[in-house]
Amino acid sequence: MNHLTASCHCKQFSYQINIPEDVSFPVSETTCSCDACRYRTGQICILTLSAKLTRSIPSPEDLKKLSRYDQKCGFAIEQDTLPDGEEDNNDSQGGLNKYSSNTTCGGTIITSFFCGKCGTKVYLQVASLTDEVEIGMWMLGCLDRLFLEVDGKKIPIVDVQGHHFLDDTVDGGISNIWRTSNGKQLKKYHDGLVEWEPHQDIPQKIRPDEMLNLHCKCKAFDVYVRRPKPSLPLPEGCYWYQHPLDDKGIPQRYMASWCSCDSCRLTTGSSLPAHPWVQIPFIDIFASSSPNPTPYINGTMTSSTQLPGLTLYYSTPSNHGISRYHCSTCGASVLYFDEKRDFIGTFAVGLNDSLLGIMNTNWFSWWTGDDKVTMPMINRRIDGVKRWGEETMDEFEDGLKEWGISIGQRT
Template structure:
């Protein structure tokens, strides 16, 4: 039996802290093996561009999950999530109650211990463009490549599948950084209780000073970027969170002619009034002036809204169905290589170095594809030079 000095307390909790789970794990077991899934279902059930889980080191029978809500994700798995704040906590096997739960790694405390090692990326083919796997090809401290697979890592007979090349997908199969598309993009959670459409804004003829702050002056694409804050991470149970920005006036209902709220204040009021047109949309106020909108049936994160900019929302990129791929580069100008927002919150913990590797890989990805630097990065560089 391991001594107290050889044990690490593994802690997982949801955003509102109503659900907290702890267990003791021998230091020799770290890093825990994690499997990243990029399938359409995982993206739409969380709002993240991928999910990552690792076995919870206790039998399900020993874990009190009575405070969590259950969503039947597939014939084999349920997702157990917080009904208040929507944090997905566990994947649970539907047929074996004694089976170990799979904990979403984004819910784990940011301890100094090197907690998780990503071994495989599965269903990367669903993303069309590689999705988040492009900055998670070498995510671990050992520097080795995490193998990526178009579907499962094993075939129907259990034999190892063929991994996809390091530089997949090829450049010619992608939209490109400059070209902007204007096709409407569905916003859907996994259960389709939230069913909306975003028509990317057109800003032709507008002066630079008339553009929203998140719109590229040259391409008129909206900004997409990375966040490392605890609240975003816990919202969707994903370590590396990605948002895209949009004006609420460009969002509409998919199945009705009613006008969608043009301000987050009105959107919040409609949710409070339980307006049926919103379907399963709910929100959690993570601070007095912030609302995090989610599906209260399947847990998917949908929007982030703030009272200091009520005309817009951040869209969780995993719930978009863009024709060109999960990253929707046809409508978003990605801040590849930029310092991840709120990265300093993670100093002293295992995620800090993970985020640094993500930043490095994002920049390598940008350069390998010949993409120019995002306009906001260039503006910051110019300001730093002048100062």
């Protein structure tokens, strides 16, 4: 019997997943970019290992060790059962059976289970209103490894087939970047097996008076960001305010970038080769969008500042100058803070709520590398390689580079 371990960053929760011998790997999976997943995690999409296929669903007693967030959704999810014997686990649609039936029935409860202390998103459960569990899904980011040794061979536990619910992204989200997996083209879908078509008329014009809403699913964290208004001249090495410039030479976008470090992966439960963050100075963040809004942070931010509705966690025990915050109610990852730069916060990109799309190139200037600069495209790429393998990280970086060129943020 094969075993995997699911655990959170602080190790308050640890669970051994026992997988029967007749379960064949890799299991076909797709990313999910729906709004519900995004706002209750802070991620731009999620990728899971289906417990129904592994038949390793934790008991209610085990799940009591985690915090939970219940959400009623307007769609039903069906998933085929594991084929018998040596049957191929992929269906005729390339394994895209996870969301094979979606209807506006309003009869589905999605429950997120996360560690109340460190915020790791661990497990996702779909149930009917009768509380009968229909599907269980382990967040890939909380698993101890993504490969198993089978008959002396290293086998991945999941085979990524494509991306789902892309219409919620507006701009295509992760499908812009993660285009291939093990050399095969990843499919793009929205609802059921309807192929996603890119939106044609996403506004690109920058409105100086516009404000950007950042919020989690339950809106315990709910703030508004103004366009950058830094004092000029900008300090040397200032990268958080980005081009383009207005007619006065003031930048109008914020720097967004990727990290694949184990700490980000575990504290978020992130299932991607790299997790995206955006850096925003606190001076540009407000508690409302009113004409004279109250600043979100009053006074100087410190690593011990308590923020309403959020749980503080020290992810680096040896350095209390670094702290992370997640929503105490829905569990969404919100903020990474380093006291050495007390004027700025690093926020989960998935929290941004914009009609311009998840990647929101109207507000964010994405770091997609520069051949003349030593700063890597992905921070702590080495951690991503150890987890995903060199080939997957190369494919992800190649997609990131191509996307950067296509949006004019890389030459």
